[in-house]
Amino acid sequence: MDPRAESEGDLALPTTAETGADGDVLYRVHGEPVVELPADLYIPPDALEVFLDSFEGPLDLLLYLIRRQNLDILAIPIAEITRQYMAYIEVMRALRLELAGEYLVMAALLAEIKSRMLLPRPREAESDDDADPRMALIRQLQEYEQFKTAAERIDALPRMDRDVYAAGASVEALEGPPPPAPTLDELMEALAAVMHRASLTAHHHVSTEQLSVRSRMSDILERLHPEQFVDFVALLLSAEGRQGVVVSFLAILELTKAGLIEWGQSEPYSPIQLRRRGADTTEREAPA
Amino acid sequence: MSEGRTVEAGVEQLGAIELALEAVLFAAAEPVPARDLKAACADLGEVDQALLERALDRLEARYRDRAIELVRSAGGYRFRVRARFSATVQAAQPERPARLSRALLETLAIIAYRQPVTRAEIEAVRGVAVSSGIMRTLQEREWVRVVGHKEVPGRPALYATTRGFLDDLGLARLDELPPLEQIRDLADVASDAGLSLGPSADDEAPAPGTSHRLDFDREPDARD
C-alpha cells in the first residue's frame, strides 16, 4: 500500500459509496468489533507494520490471503477470505496506518459479495456470470497476479547499470564544435523538477546549506591528502578575509560531520592538523 | 591482377569501416542505430546494409574473447561489458543503484504489456492509485513516455514504453519480454466455482507453466 498515492483514477471495483468510506462499515459487516489480533496473523507484532506496509494494495493483500492457503483463485472461499481481510484491515486501523481508501472499498465489495451469496438468488439471474460480483473480483485478481508476476520477471532481467554495464571510451581527444553550455534557467528548472519529484516519492531532503560553504568543502577536500596532515590554522587563513575564515571553518565542520576528514595533533598543545580520511597512498602513482 | 586489386581494396574498405564503427560505438553513450553507423562511413565509399553487417560481424568477432561484446538492442548497437565481468566491475564501483519499488515495477509491467494505456487503466489493474512520483520517475528514466491521448472525456494521456526501456534490458523487441502467465478462461470459473459459499480448499492450484505469447496489438481497453 502506498499512503502517498493519490486517488485520482477511477477504480474498476464497483464502489458502494454509502458504505465505502465510512469506518463504521467494518463493525457492521463483521458483526462484532475486532479486539485482538486474528489467530492466523502469525507475524511478530514488531514486524506487522512493515509487513502490512509491504502490500501494494487490496488486491495484493487478497492474493496473499488466498495464496497462503494454497487456494485456487477461481474458487475463493469468500466467507473465510472476507473474515481474514477484515481482520487485517482492523489491524491496520489499530496501528493507525494510513489506510488508503482502496482497502475500504474492497472491504465493502467483499461484504457485498458475501451478503449476496447468503441470499437466495432469482433464477433468471443465475446464468448471467457478469451479475455475479465474484466473477469480476476473480477476473481482477487473476489479472493483477499476472502483472505482479510479470513485474518480478522484468525485475529479474539483467539491467543496464545494475547487472550489466555499457562499454564506453572517453571522447576527450576528439575535436568538434563546442558542446552547448547549460543556462542558469535550464539548471534551475531541472533542479526544481528533482525537488518536486523527491517530495512526491521519498524522504530525501535537499537541505539548505550555504553554497559558499559547500563550494569550500570541495576546495578543502581537494587540497587535503590522506598521508599528510595540513595545519588547521593555515587552512583557515589561506582564505582571505574574516568571512573567508568563517566559511572555511563551517566547511571544515561539515566535512568532519560527513566523516571525510580527520583531526590530529602530534602532541598536546601542538598545532591542530587535518587530513583526508583513509590511507590511499597509491592513488598518485600513475605515471603522468 | 585487376581483380586482385579490387579484392584488396574491398578488404581495406572493410577494415576502415570496422574502425569507424568502433570509434562511433565507443564514443556514444547510447546504442547507435544502423542509420547513424552508415552516416559515419560516408567517406569510405558506398556502404550498403550488407557491407555494414559484414563490418559489424568482423567487429563482433574481434571481441569474441574479450571482456566486452557487441550487442544489438532496440535502439541499435552498443558495446557492453560481458555479464561474467559484472562482479569485477562492481568490485571497482560497488555503489549499486537502489532497488526499484514493487509499485514502480508493477506499473511498468502493466504499461509494457498493455500499451498504450492510461493511468486509470493501470490503476484498475493494480487496484490502487498510481502516485504521480512513479509516473514521473518512469518518464524521467526514459522508460515510459506519453504517446497520445485517449479520446474520452478528459483526454487522459496514453503511456507506452520507450526504446530506452528495451535497451536497458538488452532487448531488441517488446515481444522478447517474458510472456505473461495465461489467465484461465472465465467459462471454467463459472463451472468450477459454482455458487457454493463454502471454501473449496482441495481445489488444485492453476497449472503452472501455461504461458502464451503476448499480443501487443491488442487494444488496452479491449478487456472492458
Added chain:
Amino acid sequence: MSEGRTVEAGVEQLGAIELALEAVLFAAAEPVPARDLKAACADLGEVDQALLERALDRLEARYRDRAIELVRSAGGYRFRVRARFSATVQAAQPERPARLSRALLETLAIIAYRQPVTRAEIEAVRGVAVSSGIMRTLQEREWVRVVGHKEVPGRPALYATTRGFLDDLGLARLDELPPLEQIRDLADVASDAGLSLGPSADDEAPAPGTSHRLDFDREPDARD
C-alpha cells in the same frame, strides 16, 4: 617441469588480469587509479605493481591498431577514442542536440548544490540511476571533477563543480546560484500547475546574479 607450470600459470593469470582491467576501464566514468585496478583483480592472485603494469602494457598493445587507445594520466587509466576519428564520430551524430539532456542537467544541478557528493547520493535524490556516460560527459566538459573519495566500502568518488562550470554559467562564485528556498518555491509553483497563482513579481525566473541571499558580505576569490 614445475617451472614450466609456473610460467603457464603466470600467462593465464596475466590474461585474466588483462580482461578484468578491460572490463573495469570500459565501464568506468572517469580515469581509474592504479589502486582501484588492483582491487578489481583481488580474486586473481597476488597482483603487484609490476604485474599490473605488464597487464596494462599488453592491453595497450592490443589496441595499438584500433580506433581507441589506452591512455595513462595522473588521475589513472582510461580508454579514449583516437583524435583522428573526430570527423567520423561527428558524422554519426546527424543532429547535434542543441540542448543538454534533462538527466544531465539534473545531475549537474544536484552536484552544484550538494557537493561534494557521491554518485549514490545523486541517485538517491533523483530517484533514478545515473549512468556512467553522464558522469563521463560532465567531467569531459570540465563542469565536474572528482575532489576525493568517501571512506566507505568501495571508496566512491566525491564530485564537485569546477571553475569552468561557473565560467560557462557566467557566475563568479558558486553562491551566486539562486538559494534553494527560491528553487523550492519554483518547484511548488510547478506542482500547483493549474492554479493561476503565479510567482510574485520579485521571484520570477531566477536570473544570473540577481536576488540571492548571502550571509557573508564578501566572499574571497577562489584560490584557483
